[in-house]
Amino acid sequence: QVQLVESGGGLVQAGGSLRLSCTASGRIFSWYGMGWFRQAPGKEREFVASIKWSGDSTLYDDAVKGRFTISRDNAKNTVYLQMNSLKPEDAAIYYCAVTRVVGTTTSPADFRSWGQGTQVTVSS
Secondary structure, eight states: OEEEEEEOOEEEETTOOEEEEEEEEESGGGSSEEEEEEEOTTSOOEEEEEEETTSOOEEEOTTTTTTEEEEEEGGGTEEEEEEOSOOGGGOEEEEEEEEOOOSOOOOGGGEESOOOOEEEEEEO
């Protein structure tokens, strides 16, 4: 089992930045990697970015490519999502989760142990 706790959300003006953190506890290294997803009101949960836990392979949704950066600190069991040039359409609850799927999956169905989420609000 692995437990995930997200933090770092908040209110920011359009064009601003936030850094989200996802801290894991438990059997972390039995999982292949970790991903960030987001869900806005009335919309489905959508993939944002993912990273291989034991390497530096990353994947981004086209909507955030070039603005968001996912990284990890193995010593702290933490994955970060640096979000720059935020837009109002980035507003959502952001969740992290782990996956055992090797490859480039972006489907929420392939991820487990979802955290409680952290709210990101972007004012225009």
